[in-house]
Amino acid sequence: MGKCFIDGFLLFIVMVLGCCKGSFSQKDGTNTYESAVGDPGMRRDGLRVAIESWNQCNEVGEETPNFGSPRAADCFELIEDAGKKDCYSIQHKVTEQDNVLGVGNPIPGGKSKFFNNVDLYAAEKEVYLGTKCKVEDKPNPWHFWMIMLKNGNLDTYAAICPKDGVKVGPYGPDTRFDCFGKGCMSHPTMYHNYTTLVGTTLRGRFFGTWDVDIDSSKIGSIDQAKNISFYSVTWEKEIGKGSWVFRHVLKTSTRYPWLMLYLRSDAIQGFSGGYHYDTRGMIKTKYLESPNFKVRFTLNVTKGGGSETQFYLMDMGSCWKNNGQPCDGDVTSDVTRYSEMIINPETESWCKPDRLELCPPYHTFPNGTRVHRNDTKNYPYDAYHMYCSPGNGKHLEEPNSKCDPFSNPQPQEILQILPNPVWGEYGYPTKKGEGWIGNPKSWLLDVGRMSQNLYFYQDPGTQPIKRRWTSIDLGVEVYRDPDQVAEWTVSDFDILVPSGSSSNLND
Numbered sequence: 097m098g099k100c101f102i103d104g105f106l107l108f109i110v111m112v113l114g115c116c117k118g119s120f121s122q123k124d125g126t127n128t129y130e131s132a133v134g135d136p137g138m139r140r141d142g143l144r145v146a147i148e149s150w151n152q153c154n155e156v157g158e159e160t161p162n163f164g165s166p167r168a169a170d171c172f173e174l175i176e177d178a179g180k181k182d183c184y185s186i187q188h189k190v191t192e193q194d195n196v197l198g199v200g201n202p203i204p205g206g207k208s209k210f211f212n213n214v215d216l217y218a219a220e221k222e223v224y225l226g227t228k229c230k231v232e233d234k235p236n237p238w239h240f241w242m243i244m245l246k247n248g249n250l251d252t253y254a255a256i257c258p259k260d261g262v263k264v265g266p267y268g269p270d271t272r273f274d275c276f277g278k279g280c281m282s283h284p285t286m287y288h289n290y291t292t293l294v295g296t297t298l299r300g301r302f303f304g305t306w307d308v309d310i311d312s313s314k315i316g317s318i319d320q321a322k323n324i325s326f327y328s329v330t331w332e333k334e335i336g337k338g339s340w341v342f343r344h345v346l347k348t349s350t351r352y353p354w355l356m357l358y359l360r361s362d363a364i365q366g367f368s369g370g371y372h373y374d375t376r377g378m379i380k381t382k383y384l385e386s387p388n389f390k391v392r393f394t395l396n397v398t399k400g401g402g403s404e405t406q407f408y409l410m411d412m413g414s415c416w417k418n419n420g421q422p423c424d425g426d427v428t429s430d431v432t433r434y435s436e437m438i439i440n441p442e443t444e445s446w447c448k449p450d451r452l453e454l455c456p457p458y459h460t461f462p463n464g465t466r467v468h469r470n471d472t473k474n475y476p477y478d479a480y481h482m483y484c485s486p487g488n489g490k491h492l493e494e495p496n497s498k499c500d501p502f503s504n505p506q507p508q509e510i511l512q513i514l515p516n517p518v519w520g521e522y523g524y525p526t527k528k529g530e531g532w533i534g535n536p537k538s539w540l541l542d543v544g545r546m547s548q549n550l551y552f553y554q555d556p557g558t559q560p561i562k563r564r565w566t567s568i569d570l571g572v573e574v575y576r577d578p579d580q581v582a583e584w585t586v587s588d589f590d591i592l593v594p595s596g597s598s599s600n601l602n603d
């Protein structure tokens with residue numbers, strides 16, 4: 097079905113598209129940059145967006161009846177109708193049958209040996225959705241932005257998640273995790289409003305609840321989600337104008353107090369942070385390499401999600417082994433590496449002179465000067481929320497605190513930072529409250545240079561690995577706090593790399 101507009105409006109579209117052609121570059125000091133994402137600044141009318149849901153250890157475990165494997169997508173082209181130059185229609189690439197594909201059903205082009213395993217099936221489905229959404233581009237084709245949901249509940253008696261990548265038997269209770277009983281690790285319902293055109297506005301949405309045992313079909317907004325968990329992501333854009341605006345809402349409940357919702361930009365292939373299967377995504381170069389990339393976006397937080405919320409202004413994920421080798425899918429030696437800037441002003445520093453195990457062993461200033469964490473005069477304790485070491489580190493400095501061994505398919509290392517003057521040099525917030533509720537802001541973060549200077553563990557004497565990042569995202573983790581609501585919008589997202597540095601996958 098086509099939608100028609102007056103000629104004047106169409107002229108405007110052509111002008112806007114004309115000036116945005118090709119990858120844009122900008123002068124920034126002495127360097128020229130180009131975009132590393134398929135849709136620089138979220139300006140392309142023909143959107144590519146997908147959604148995924150993970151359990152505590154980033155797997156599926158069990159599908160939610162009627163919603164298939166927890167991967168779905170909304171990808172379309174806006175087509176000018178033939179012969180009627182002021183008329184448009186939306187050509188969707190992903191059908192409802194694609195989106196409800198679930199374990200046991202053949203995936204076109206997929207490997208049949210994965211069709212009967214819920215975890216492997218989701219990975220195959222993501223690759224399949226990628227082929228449907230793929231946009232040809234240079235240096236490589238790309239797929240979609242990824243909305244990621246995660247449920248932090250863990251049923252320790254069900255022995256579903258490995259510990260530091262090693263299978264363990266049923267045990268419990270474990271006060272670190274919540275579980276109300278059978279079903280606590282569920283994936284949410286994924287209701288979908290395919291993108292439609294209303295007037296000159298394109299709009300679409302995914303929403304649902306983790307409380308899958310109630311009749312959730314009528315729960316479409318936060319006001320209707322009384323005492324139950326809820327999420328909603330709406331995307332909206334005026335044809336030919338500005339950026340897509342992604343509006344996110346997340347609510348926790350008594351039964352689901354630990355929930356996460358992020359908007360990710362993942363590499364178009366390989367293991368993205370925290371996930372040990374081949375993924376599809378938006379970063380169309382092979383990877384982002386420290387120190388040479390910057391991230392730009394606009395963030396408008398309107399509801400904070402309570403004092404326990406970790407709102408990540410920037411979350412980056414990668415994977416490398418402790419000996420400096422790249423990850424290869426062996427979950428006992430691969431290590432997920434995360435770094436996150438938390439902007440909730442209520443989040444305090446746990447790293448302190450008398451809690452050194454929660455501080456990275458040293459801090460590196462932009463000029464290269466390193467300060468050890470026992471140097472109480474010069475170490476910026478307030479710049480760190482907490483640091484935890486990989487559970488399989490053989491030569492960790494004492495004292496140390498190991499990361500949660502369950503919340504990843506493999507061991508992990510996490511470095512969480514807080515607004516502080518030491519990050520100002522990289523464009524990050526320097527004061528609590530910056531970028532928070534009432535302070536919507538456009539950011540240009542030198543994530544590459546900062547991530548080069550952060551501490552990450554490697555075995556002594558091994559060649560320092562080139563830090564390559566495969567997932568850049570932002571969003572919220574409400575940590576074990578029922579009945580909290582977070583709400584925010586993201587727009588203008590872009591990743592910039594030095595001109596000419598984008599590499600072809602075959603190089």
Ligand SMILES: *[C@@H]1O[C@H](CO)[C@@H](O)[C@H](O)[C@H]1NC(C)=O
Nearest residue numbers: 287288289290301313314316
């Ligand atoms: C969105 O999807 C829900 C669930 O399928 C449906 O009830 C609702 O009518 C849809 N809304 C619009 C605006 O199409």
Ligand SMILES: *[C@@H]1O[C@H](CO)[C@@H](O)[C@H](O)[C@H]1NC(C)=O
Nearest residue numbers: 276322323324349350351352
């Ligand atoms: C909310 O849900 C919890 C857990 O199911 C229950 O104990 C509580 O009574 C409910 N509260 C209301 C107001 O329904």
Ligand SMILES: *[C@@H]1O[C@H](CO)[C@@H](O)[C@H](O)[C@H]1NC(C)=O
Nearest residue numbers: 395396397398535536537585
């Ligand atoms: C931020 O969001 C609020 C609530 O939707 C809106 O009123 C405000 O105009 C937004 N601010 C910006 C700068 O987009």
Ligand SMILES: *[C@@H]1O[C@H](CO)[C@@H](O)[C@H](O)[C@H]1NC(C)=O
Nearest residue numbers: 461462463464465466474518
């Ligand atoms: C490097 O920066 C730190 C922090 O600003 C400062 O204390 C130190 O003196 C600087 N070192 C050099 C060699 O400039």
Ligand SMILES: *[C@@H]1O[C@H](CO)[C@@H](O)[C@H](O)[C@H]1NC(C)=O
Nearest residue numbers: 457468469470471472493494
């Ligand atoms: C601080 O730690 C470093 C590295 O482990 C060590 O060499 C030094 O002796 C320590 N200093 C103090 C005062 O503990």
